[in-house]
Amino acid sequence: MPRLRTAGAAAVAMLMAVVLAGCGGSGGSAATSGTGPASAGKKQSTVKVGVVYDIGGRGDKSYNDGVGAGIDSLKRELGIQVKELSPNAGGTDRQELLRLLAESGHNPIICVGFLFQDPVKKLASAYPKTRFAVIDDDSVKAPNVTGLVFSEEQASYLVGAAAALKSKTGHIGFVAGVQTPPQQKFQAGYEAGARKIDPRIKVDVKYLTQPPDFSGFSSPDKAKEAAKGMYDGGADVVYHASGASGRGVFQAAVAAGKWAIGVDSDQYHTVEAAQKPHVLSSAVKSLDVAVSKFVKDYADGRPQSGSVRFGLAENGVGYSTSGGFIDDVEPRLEALKKQIIAGQITVPTTP
Structure with missing residues (x-):
């Protein structure tokens, strides 16, 4: 994998301002945000989920949107707070975006795509209390990292x-x-x-x-x-x-x-x-199913480490x-x- 470039201090500060701006708006083209109201009778969750999508972000009607569907479901069911970010066109700011989410108290953080393996490997030890989930990669071996992989x-x-x-x-x-x-x-x-x-x-x-x-x-x-x-x-x-x-x-x-x-x-x-x-x-x-299961397990105090696989036997993949x-x-x-x-x-x- 190519080594990711590190943004300068000014760029990091600007991105931090975006993350800390709360859920009133994206603050820029790189981010979307929001909190969903809890369903009737449900208590508002205190979990603050961070998501960094693959290049292109939501709206691809495919990979990213599959994850987004799971996030939207969680907002409706649990009323969780969510901060959703997308990397730049070259994906060179993945590590900075993850760091910003971790610094602003988002936990767990969902990383959409196997290209996050290197940034997560670098950050997992620096933020041992933050749970990271990497979709489509289980190569990062750390107690606070979960690999959500599919057959x-x-x-x-x-x-x-x-x-x-x-x-x-x-x-x-x-x-x-x-x-x-x-x-x-x-x-x-x-x-x-x-x-x-x-x-x-x-x-x-x-x-x-x-x-x-x-x-x-x-x-x-x-x-x-x-x-x-x-x-x-x-x-x-x-x-x-x-x-x-x-x-x-x-x-x-x-x-x-x-x-x-x-x-x-x-x-x-x-x-x-x-x-x-x-x-x-x-x-x-079933990206939505995997994301929903991961966040619910975390909210229930039983997050899984290591590799969690979704295949035909688990109804994690199939055909329409x-x-x-x-x-x-x-x-x-x-x-x-x-x-x-x-x-x-x-x-x-x-x-």
Whole structure:
């Protein structure tokens, strides 16, 4: 991983002012904030949750919004106080944002994305009473750090099988944001599931950017171009794992009159109306469930350390059926799901 730059004292002071401004407003483009009213009959929680999203923040209709849904649910249920921040376009201020939340008494702090592993590793010992949760990474070994990780490859396996079952050309595609090990889990599962159905199926693969360029998660134009190339080349189903860039894949699917598969959330419910008939399924990742469980465990005085995994067996991942487009193949997908849970199928995590 590239080493993160440290902001100057003036920048830190300015960001501190944003965090300490309270919940009346964001104070700048990098932050949103708010407290949700407690549900009727519920006591207002004293827990102050801090969240630092992945690049792009809320509004991506995918990864960040999945976490945001869990935060919104917690606001309604517990009336918790929340401070939500987003890193700059290069993600170079992650460590500063985490430090500001810790200094202003936010605890626990949720870090959205595996790229927080290095900043959390540096800060965990400096703030031993602050609980950090890192989504999609469990490499930081500290008593006050929890890794919320998912078996994305299992969900990808099932949508890969769906793609192969619905393909009429024997040719499908995969568009990913940035070529990193977590992203390769999506590719590995998708290819394995597709080849379980059709060993001879052709799978096109395109990563939009390479580290340290992480703009692949916020480049819908690049995703649209990549998907268009796959459709033009004969693919009739394209699965994306590219965050906000996925908007471009859905646009390309409409133009080609072909299928697209969403990721992280049930994207049938987040795309434009004209795109819904082209969303075959989505590989669902229950980010909201994981975030809600983590915060509730903390509020109850029983936070978990180490790795907490959410797979098919825990209902942490799965596939969507909205639109009814895979109703005809769902029995076969459910059979594969049961075999994975039973250990009869081991889904690879590397291509």
